[in-house]
Amino acid sequence: MANVQNADGQLSQIKYSPSSGEFNLEILDFQGPAEVLERLQEMGLHCGSRVKLVGQAPFGGPLLFRFGTTVIALRQDEAQCILYKRIS
Amino acid sequence: MGELIALVGAPNSGKTTLYNWLTNSKFKTVNYPGATVEYSIGAMIPELGPSKDVMDTPGTYSLFPKSADEVVTYRALYESHEDRRVSKIILVMDGTQLDRHFILASQLKAAGFTFVIVVTMDDLLRSHSIQLNTKVIQDYFQVPVVLFNGITGDGLEKIVEVLDQQMTKVPELIKPWSETQIAHEVSVAKTVVQKALSKSTETIYEKTARYDRYLLHPIFGLGLFFLIMATLFTSIYWVATPFMDAIDAGFSALAEMTGQYLGEGLFSQFLSDGVIAGFGAVLVFVPQIFILFFGIGILESTGYLARAATLIDKPFSLLGLSGRSFVPVLSGFACAVPAIMATRNLSSNRDRMITNFIIPLMTCSARLPVYALLLGFLFHNQPAWKAGMSLAALYFGALVIGSIAAGILNKILARSQTSFFMMELPLYRQPRWKMLVHQTLSRTKSYVVRAGPVIFIFSALIWAGSTFPNPDAPTLTERMQTSYLGQVGQVIEPVFEPMGLDWRVGIGLMSAFAAREVFVSSMAIVFNVTDTNEDTQSESLLKVMSEAKKSDGSLLFTTASLVSLIVFFMIALQCMSTFAIAAKESQSFQFALTQLVVLNVVAYILSVLIYRGLSALVY
Ligand SMILES: Nc1nc2c(ncn2[C@@H]2O[C@H](COP(=O)(O)OP(=O)(O)OP(=O)(O)O)[C@@H](O)[C@H]2O)c(=O)[nH]1
Ligand SMILES: [Mg+2]
Secondary structure, eight states: OOOOOOOTTSOEEOOOOGGGOOEEEEEEEEOSOHHHHHHHHHTTOOTTOEEEEEEEOTTTOOEEEEETTEEEEEOHHHHTTEEEEEOO | OOEEEEEEESTTSSHHHHHHHHHTOOOOOOSSTTOOOSOEEEEOOGGGSSOEEEEEOOOOSSSSOOSHHHHHHHHHHHSOBTTBOEEEEEEEEETTSHHHHHHHHHHHHHHTOOEEEEEEOHHHHHHTTOOBOHHHHHHHHTSOEEEOOTTTOTTHHHHHHHHHTOOOOOOOOOOOOOHHHHHHHHHHHHHHHHHHBSSOGGGGGHHHHHHHHHHTOTTHHHHHHHHHHHHHHHHHHHTTHHHHHHHHHHHHHHHHHHHHHHOSSHHHHIIIIIIIHHHHHHHTTHHHHHHHHHHHHHHHHHTHHHHHHHHHHHHHHHTTOOGGGHHHHHHTTTOHHHHHHHGGGOSOHHHHHHHHHHGGGSOOTTHHHHHHHHHHHHTTTSOHHHHHHHHHHHHHHHHHHHHHHHHHHHHHSOOOSOOOOEEEOOOOOOOOHHHHHHHHHHHHHHHHHHHHHHHHHHHHHHHHHHHOSOTTOSSHHHHHHTSHHHHHHHHHHHHHGGGTOOHHHHHHHHHTTTOTTHHHHHHHHHHHHHHOOTTTTTSOHHHHHHTOBOTTSSBSSOHHHHHHHHHHHHHOOOOHHHHHHHHHHHTOHHHHHHHHHHHHHHHHHHHHHHHHHHHHHHO
16 A cells, blocks of 8 residues: 555554654554454554554654554554554 | 463453462562463462362464464463463453453454453553443353452452362364454444443543653654663672672671681592582682673563663664564673573574574673673783673673674575564553562572582682692692692693683683683682682682783783783673573574584684783784
8 A cells, every 4th residue: 555645534544753752543454464464453452443653663663553552552564554643 | 281372462461460479479570561482380379179270371462473482372371381381361361451352252252262361451441440340241252250459469269269160171173264254243342342431531641642752752762772681781790799798797707717717638628628619710700790780680570671672763773673682681791591492482593593693792790700800810900890891791792792693694584574663662650579579589589509519629620620630739820730630731722722711710710611700710710729829818819810820921811811801701602591492492403503613713713802902902
C-alpha cells in the first residue's frame, strides 16, 4: 500500500518524526506478516483502539505507543503494519 | 503423586511471585516481561491444603506460541510431565492490565481447560482506590476469580480453596482465531472490564510515564543508560575493595596460624600453601561478585531492563541482534549458562543464534577474579583508580568485542527470518531491598558452592603435582623443576611461549578450563611454592608474582604478557557448562563445537599477536 498523505480520515502508515510530537491516533486496519499482526493484537492493539504515540527511542529506534496502563515499543517495521487515522 | 496445577498468564503478570508463595520457593522474580524461560514444578506447602504440585511457566500472550519460551508453556499445558498432565490451571491476570490479559482467559475457556482466575497487583489497585468487582468477571467466564496481593500474600488460602472445588476436564487444541472473533472478544473484554472496575486504571501509569520522559528521552535517556552501565561496572571495583582487603588479611592470618599450629611438615604445607592459598585467592573476589549480582538485581527489579532493551534495539538490530538480546547479554556478565537460556525469549532464531554466540564473550563472574588479579599486576604500586577504570574498560571492551563478533556473524549468516521487536514497558517498581539482598546472597553463595569443589580438587592436584616426587629436594626450585607438574610443563611450554608465558602460567591456563577462577588459585599455589623463601613468605601473591622470572632470567609478567593474557581470557571459551548449554539450547552440537573452536583459536592467535606487537613497541 502506498504511503498516503497523513490527512485526517485517510489511512496512513506510521512514519514518526520527533517534530510531530505526541499525538493520538485510531487504529483502522493492519497490513503485514500474519505473525506480526497476530502478536500486535495479542499485545492489545486492535482495530478501533485509540493509542497515543508518545515518542521514539534514539537513532530512529522503536516507537512508543501508550494506551491505558500500557506502553508498547514497536520497531518502525512493526509500527508500519498499523494503518491509522490521526485524531488529535 | 498429587495433581499438577499450572500457573499460566501473560508475561510479567506475577506468576513466579505467586509460585513462590504457593511452594515457599525463592525463584527470581523480575520486573521484565519474559523473565521465566523454563517451567519448574514444586510441591505446594502442606499448610495450604491437600498435597498437590504447582508448575510455574514462562509468560505467554496466547495459546499460539511465537518464541521458544512460549513453546515451553504450550507444551507444558498439552503434554505430560513425569507421566502426568496438568489437571487445572491458575490463570494469572495483572489487575492493572485486565483488558489485555482477558483474551488468554477466553482462549483457555474455548479450549476447555479447567481454570480459576487470580487477579494480582491487588495492592496497586487498592492504593489508587480502585475497586474490582470480581463477580462481573466470574459471571462472564463462569469460573472463580480471586484477588491476590503478591507483596503480602493475601488471598493465597482463597486461591487453593476455589481450586479444590473445580472438576478436571480434558482440553482440546484450538485453532487461531479469525479477525471477527478477535474483534468480538476485544469488545466484550472492554465492556466486562469496564463494568468490573470502579474507575480506569490509567492513573497507575502516570508516575511511570513521567520517569520515562527522561529515561527514554533520545538524548538524556541514552546518557543515563551509559551512566547506569558505567556505575554498575565501576562500582564492582570501588565498593568491593575494603571488603576484599579484609578477606585477604583473614586468609593470610589463617595460613600463618595453620603453619604455626601444625609446624613444619608436608601436611602443614598442603593446608597452608595448597588449600588455604588456593581458596583465599578466589574467595577474595566474592565481594565483587556480590556487588555485580546486586547491581543487576536492582536493574531487574525496577523495570529498567525493558527500557534498556528499547533504547538499544536500533544499534543492536544493525548487528543482527534484537533489543531483547540485551537482557541475556547483561546476564552473561553474571554467568553464560542462564544467559544462554534467557535467549528463549527472542522470537527470531537467527537473532537467538547470534546472541548465543556472543554471550560467552561477556565478562562472566568467573572471569572477574582473573581480571582483578592480572590488573593488580599491571598496575602494581600505582593509584587504585587505574585498576578500577581498567576493570570497567574491560566490561565495555567485552561489549565491543561482542559487537564485532555479532557484526561478522550478521554478515556471514543467511537472512532467513524476519525478526521483530515488540516490547511492553512494565510499571516502574521499588526494589524490595530485603528480598534483593537475600536473592543476591543466595546467588553469591551458589557461585562459591559451585566453584568450591573444583578449586579444592585443583588446589590439591597442583600442590601435589608441584611437590612430588621430590618433596625433600635441597631447594624449592629444584623440587619444582623435577616435579610431575614441572615435567608436564616442559612438554607444554612451547605452546605458551609465543604468548610470552612460561609453563607455570601455561598450567594455570589449562586448569582454567575446569573453571576460569581456578586460574587464580593455581597461580597462587604454583608461585607460592616455587618462590617461597623466608623473606617473601608473608608477602602477598601480587609481589611474588610480579617478581617472577622466566628461565632466561627476564621478567615473566610484563605489560606485553599481561595484556596478551587478559585478551586471551576475554575471548577464550573455557567453560564446559557453557559448551553444554549452547549445544542443548541451539539443538546443534555443531554450533557449540564451532563456537568452542573459533573462540579459543581466535583468543590464542590474538594474544600471540598482541604479545609480539607490544614487545616490539616497548623494546
Ligand atoms: N506491587 C505488586 N507487584 C507485584 C505483584 N506480583 C508481582 N509483582 C511484581 O511484578 C513483577 C513481575 O513478577 P513475576 O512474578 O516475576 O512475573 P511473571 O509472571 O513470573 O513474569 P514472567 O516470568 O516474565 O512471565 C515483579 O517485579 C514482581 O515483584 C503484586 O501483587 N503487587
Ligand atoms: Mg516468571
